[in-house]
Amino acid sequence: MGAKLEKLPLNKKDKRGPSSKFGKFDVVLLVILLIYALAIIFPFYYLFIISITPQDIYAESPFLLWTPRITFDAYQSVFENSQIWNGLKITLILLFGGTAYQLFFTVITGYALSRNKWFGKNFVMNMIIVTMFFGGGLIPYYILIKSLGMTNTIAVMIIPGAIDTFNMLLMRNYFASLPKELEESARIDGANDIQIFAKIFLPLSLPMLATVGLFFAVGNWNSWYNGMLFNQDPSIRTLQQVLQSIIVKESSMIPSVNPGAINNESIKMAAIFFTIIPMMCFYPFLQRYFVKGIVVGAIKG
């Protein structure tokens, strides 16, 4: 009787109950969130405006919400700068090469650790967990990389990132959540573990692969730390490193196309904007993948 009662269709209301009209509380929330969102957007907007403002107008009143005259000279000098293009080239190598490499090793490790009972699994798992709590620190790492002969190479920005423990566990949890019967029936048909992985589990986990791949892609686009630490050669600087040298070091390494016509500030802004714009274009469409990753990872991990 009780069970039947529970199954009766309930009165479907707004899940937050009867007070579903738009009240004062909602207005306050809306205003706070609007201010917050504007605080996030404003720096980007300001950046963009300065980057298209001619020098004379900027000199008069450097704080602008709109510019009466638009110039793309700053972008022109960014585009004509060989360092930026070279940085972009290196970053694209990392973006495609590095992401594929990291994805491959992270996913096969995640798959192996998601399977039940095999020789050595617990040992490997413990070995990995220890590294999450303890590390050797910067200097031993630096000495290792140096003795491997990886300084001043692009490889140093790719090879040491083969497996990311967080993303690996994300993949492992996802593989473990897929039905066990898939594996059993394939095994009856005579498939081995690698075949089961490649032909059954991999095609089923494309959304999760996309999530993890995107995390890696963003990491590679933003890569500068290993490059800064290990590479002195300016010809293999990433885009972020070039940006760092332009802005943080405050040097005017970019010769302007038409000296005097553009202020240094707008070139800096244009260079930053150039680096952000690809992410800005893709992010709104990809956001759900990132969100899924962190949610799955945290709830099951």
Added chain:
Amino acid sequence: MDGILIEKKQKKDKSLGKYIYRSRFLIMMIIPAIVYYILFCYVPMYGVLIAFTDFSSSEGIMGSVFNHWIGLKNFETIFNLQDFWRVFLNTIFIGTTKVIIAFVSAVTVALLINEIRLRFFKKAVQIIVTFPHFLSWVIVASLFILMFSDNGSINQIIRGMGGNTVGFLSEDHLFLGLIFGSDIWKEAGWGSIIYIATMAGISTDLYEAADIDGATRLQKIWHITLPGIKATAILLLIMSVGGVLSAGFEQIFNMSNDMVEEASEIIDTYIYNTTFVSHQFREGVTTALGLFKSLVGFVLVITTDRIAKACGERGII
């Protein structure tokens, strides 16, 4: 008797062999991971032996251990250093404040977004506020430096309104404020995602029951939503405690300048600067510094985990 034992042993060997044989493909898949973790995580861990030597790079780690072993002398050097204690306290202060701020801001943003009922608006706000997380600190630091420098937009506004130039990048306490502010700007939105997901998992029955009792929305937040995210919050807090001593190398490295170094230098930037920039210390000393940091971080995680468990919460270990 012996025969039975031998037979048993043989059977066991055979089944172990079979077990390994059955696992062979998975073992093949895990070999790269074993190589990777040994090479890039365990070899550096073995490298901490450098901390007990007067390291000489020509002789390598083993050579230094045998020929230049000096015990705890490097640690003595560190602990006798005025600079070390300043940097250590900076690290503790910046790291702890960041953990607290990150936690409070993420939960606040999550509550705000969770309470919004306009679905489109909710989605748009989420996309906007999570975006900065995906920018590198190089970019975020550049943005903040350009906006808060003496000639940046913020100072232009202040001067426009008749005030004096404010040295956001040159006065210690203002600069620390900027460090915390930029951290919130970059990470609060992203940090809120996990709490929003947890809030979505709270049973709607609880809210309905509260409605029947005539609870206001603030009461519902206080008595239902917040207790609902308690377990997640504690888990995330324990995990972030281990990072207190890291305090954000990438951020401070990119934002800091000579004028505010006193107040903003943390262990990681100190190690970097004294090893690679000023060459003030030999590798042994800075390795000891790194080891000290790792150990304290490790102890912090274990302690927090124990405390959480003692309070009846689920720990992580």
